[in-house]
Amino acid sequence: MSNELQHLVDALAQRLRRPVAVDDTTFRLLAYSSHGDDVDELRKTAVLTRAVPPDHVAWLGRYELSKAAHPVRLPANPELRAHPRIAIPVRCQGMHFGCLWLIEHDAAIGDADLAVASSFADRAGEILFRERVLSELQSARSGELLRDLLSDDPDLRLAAADRLTESALFTARGAAVCITVLAVPADGADLYEDDRLALSVSLDRAARSVPTRECLRLMRPTHGVLITTEPAVHRCQDIATTLYDTASRLLDRADNRHTVVVGIGPAVPALADTVSSYRGALQAARVAAAVPAFRPVAEFGRLGVYGLLVGLPPDRLPSQSDSIVNRLLQADPVLFTTAELFLDRAGDVRAVADILSVHRASIYQRLRRIEHVTGIDLADGEQRLALHLGIRIARIQRLV
DSSP states (O other): OOHHHHHHHHHHHHHHTSOEEEEOTTSOEEEEOOOOTTOOHHHHHHHHHSSOOHHHHHHHHTTOGGGOSSOEEEOOBGGGTBOOEEEEEEEETTEEEEEEEEEOSSSOOOHHHHHHHHHHHHHHHHHHHHHHHHHHHHHHHHHHHHHHHTSSOHHHHHHHHHHHHHTTSOOOOSOEEEEEEEEEETTOOOOOHHHHHHHHHHHHHHHTTSOGGGOEEEEOSSEEEEEEEHHHHHHOTTHHHHHHHHHHHHHOBTTBOEEEEEEEOOOBSSGGGHHHHHHHHHHHHHHHHHOGGGOSEEEGGGOTHHHHHTTSOGGGSOOOTTSHHHHHHHHOHHHHHHHHHHHHTTTOHHHHHHHHTSOHHHHHHHHHHHHHHHOOOTTOHHHHHHHHHHHHHHHHTTOO
16 A cells, blocks of 8 residues: 555544554555554454454444445444444545544544544545556556567567566566466356456455565456466465465355366566466466366476376377276276376385275285276386376376
C-alpha cells in the first residue's frame, strides 16, 4: 500500500488523538496508526497477523458494512474481547474499498470528530480508487508483456524482458522461476469462466507472499501462470502449496469436481529465457495431473523419465492398443499395479509386498502371471526396461 494512505491515517490519528486503521473488503489491514496499550484483542490480532480470525469476520459480517452509506457504530463484544468501534465506509466512484475504523474505548466520538473522520475516509477512497486504476493499467501492460515473454519468437521474448525491467514491472533479482496451476475437470470438459476466475484469484493470493516487482501473473485458457524469482521462492517456500490450497478450495464444488495440480519449472538465469521455465512448469503440472504420485506439487527437475516423455508430441508416443501394458490391463489391473511397483522398487519383492499388504508368495505368483501374460522375462534387463517405459507412457496417456 502507498505511503499516501499511511500518511493520511497518521494525520487523522494525530488530529483525533486515537488509533485509526483502514482495511479492505475482506477486513485485511491496509494501513494503521500507532496504538496504545488499551487497544482491544481484535485490533492486536489484525495488526500482528494482518488477518482477522473467522469468528471476528462472522461478527463483523452481520453489519453488512459494504452496503452502509454512513458511519456504523458497533457495540462492544465481550466474548470476542472487542471494544465499541465505528466503521466508516471508504468509497469512491460508487466503489466500496473497505472501512476506516475508530475504537471508542475511553470516550464516545463526537459528531465533529466523526465528520472529520468521514472526510478522511472520502480521501482514503480517492487514494484507493487511483491505486486500483493504476494497478489495473499496470496489470494489463504487464500481462501483454508476459504473453510476449512466453511466445515462441526469441526476438519478441527479448524485447518483452527489456521492457519489463526498464519499466520496473519486474525486478530480476536472481534467476527467474515459473509456477503453473492447472485444473482438470473430472468430466474432461473445458474450464468454465468461473473456474478460470477461481484460478485467477488463487494467483493473486499466492502473489501476496512475494514482493510486487518480483511477481508476474497471467491467466491462460487452461491454466494460470506465475513468474517470480528463485530468491523469492526460497524465501516463500509455501507459495506453491498456497496456490494449490486456494485453487482447490475455490474449485471444490459438488457440481464440478477438479483435479488441481501445480508445476514448478527450472530456474533460468535470464528473464528472456523464462519460456523454458514455463514449459517445464506446464509439463510438471501435466505429469502430476496424469500420475497421482506427483501430486499436488510437481517440480520439473524431479520428474525423472516422465520429464522426457511429457515433452514428446502425443503422436511420437507409441500406441498402447496392442502392447504388453495393454495386455496386462486387460488381464487384471492388479497385475499392472504389481508390475509398476516391482519395477519402481528395483525388484524388491519384500517392499512391494509391504506396500500392497500381501504375503511375498502372492507377489511371486503375480510376477509369474505377468511374465505369462506379457511374454517377457523379468530377469532380462532390456525387457524390464521396455515394460517400465510402457507403464510410464500409459500413465502419461492417462490410460490408468
